[in-house]
Amino acid sequence: MIHPVIMAGGTGSRLWPLSRQLNPKQFLKLTDERLSMLQMTVARLDGIAAADPLLICNEEHRFLAAEQMRQSGFDDARIILEPCGRNTAPAIALAALQMVNELGDDDEDPVMLVLAADHLIQDVAAFQAGISRAIPLAQQGSLVTFGIVPGHPETGYGYIHRGSELAPGCFAVDSFVEKPNLDTARTYLASGDYLWNSGMFLFGARRYLKELEKHRPDILAICRAAVDDASQDLHFTRINASVFADCPEESIDYAVMEKTNDAAVVSLDAGWSDIGSWSALWEVSEKDERGNSFSGDVIAHETSNTLVRADSRLVATVGVEDLVIIETKDALLVAHKDKVQDVKKVVETIRNDGRHEHMNHREVYRPWGVYDSIDSGKRYQVKRITVKPGAKLSVQMHHHRAEHWIVVSGTAQVTNGEKTYLVTENQSTYIPVGQVHSLENPGVIDLELIEVQSGSYLGEDDIVRFEDLYGRT
Structure with missing residues (x-):
């Protein structure tokens, strides 16, 4: 049995304005109308003899991650919270240490399948066949990575130069190569000896920790101390934040894979993409006869090779080509496909200007539901709030604002000071400034209300906050 570890950190700034800091690309439905990228990663494990996945994500994404795992059938998903990002070598060490701790003195070395939550794999059968080829190598002590058979001379990926063949489709790693220029990438493609570095791995947990201790003992020592002082919060594992903050920031490639003598690579041709930019999404999307990929309410005239995603309104194009047009409720991006790598510079400008459009959408997900900021002015704000059945907002108060709630559908149980009462459709209630209050949905359908x-x-x-079901302070 293998033990999947899914890394769900990162912000995906190159996919702004759809991907935001508090709702990044791994939690978005980019290539599937039903499933997010994380949920697609979980789904492709179906059919593999695997334990329940262990998820690693940022503290600020914990409820979003838990809800998507619940929707995928894992009500009590195991989730390690990273208090701060320190790249892949420490993140994988946290997972390996937790697995070893769970085994105790058992001599078994659990085989970890390390996956990124934001990758697309179109041929699941080929992906699972690659894992089957890799398992014997990992059981023999190799640290296996998966190399993608290149389909074109790509300059945005690192490469793996494969060495001698160890088994059909399995090779020793001769070297890892940084992102090349276009001429070098063409040479790599023509040789047939180079593979794209996918960032997916398979190895024993104890085996990885042994190599990490050999090559980066400083990283391992800090990760071990942070895990040894971890605490449980619901089904979240909270490692010691102050200890982990001192951990060096290092990728697994630099820390271990480029230094070990036991690196192996399994060749994988499974329709892989890391969806690292809008042009990458256009490349893997279904297109019409003019090369266009449209989503949402789009009217196009004399338009070709263009990606349009309309979230909340009609988007019309006339006489354009090779564009990316992304519309959300609070932002619009128009870019040439050749320049989409610079979208992250727009995000940097938004952040540096003290704006908020890089943080979240108008719709904000909470563990109890979601709210949409419909309108705002100097001294007022209007939200549409949806509370899930059985969910409850924290018992709280505000120093500077009053709130007026109007129930649109469902039933609200309101605590307003010393009083608790029900508010039903077309009824309203008022919460004065400084009043301790809470809101709960006691029903079996969503509660929808307007908050002014x-x-x-x-x-x-x-x-x-005075009391909270979800461990928020």
Whole structure:
């Protein structure tokens, strides 16, 4: 049995404005109308003799990750929370240490399948066949990575130069190569001896820790101390944040794979893409006879080789080609496909200007449901709030704002100071400034309401929580 580890960190800034810091690409439905990238990663494990996956994600994404895992059939998904990003070598060490700790003194070396949550694999059967080829190598002590058979001279990926063949489709690693220029990439493609570095791995947990201790003992020591002082919060594992903050930031390639004498690579031709840019998404999307990929309400005239995603309104194009047009409720991106790598510079400008469009969408997900900021002004804000059945917002108060709630559908149980009462459709209630209050959905259908906030300050940090089901402070 293998033990899947899914790395779900990262912000995906090159896919702005769809990908935001608090709702990044791994949690978005980019290539499937039903499943997010994370959920597609989980789904492709079906048919493999595997334990329940272990997820590693950022602290700020914990409820979003837990909800998507619940939708995938894992109500009590195991999730390690990274208090800060330190790249892949420490993240994988955290997972390996947790697995070894769970085994105790058992001599078994659990075989870890390390996957990224934001990769696309179109041929699941080929992917699973590659894993089957890799398992014997990992059981013999190799640290296996998966190399993608290149389909074109790509300059955006690192490469693996394969060495001698160990088994059909399996090779020793001769060397890892940095991202090449175009002429060098063409040479690699023509030789047939180079593979794209996918960032997926298979190896024993103890085996990985042994190599990490050999090559980067400083990383292992800090990760071990952080895990040894971990705590459980619901089904989240919280490692010691102050200890982990001192961990060096290093990728597994630099820390281990490029230094070990036991690296192996399994050749994989499975329709892989890391969806690292809008042009990459266009390349893997279904297109019409003019090379266009449209999603949402789109009208096109004399348009070719263009990607359009319309989230909330009609988008019309006339006489354009080779463009990326991404519309959301609060932002619009128009870019040439050859320049989409520079989208992250727009995100940097937004951040440096003190704006908020890089952080989240108008719709914000919470463990109890979701809210949509419909309108706002100098002293007011209007939200549409949806509360899931059985869910409850924290018991809280605000120093600077009052709230007026109007129920649109469902039933709300409201605590307003010393009083608790029900509010049903077309009814409303008022929460004064400074009043301790809470909101709960006691019913079996979603509770939808309109919240009108008024006051001198309307920021989300004007919340004093007294009690919370979800461990928020």
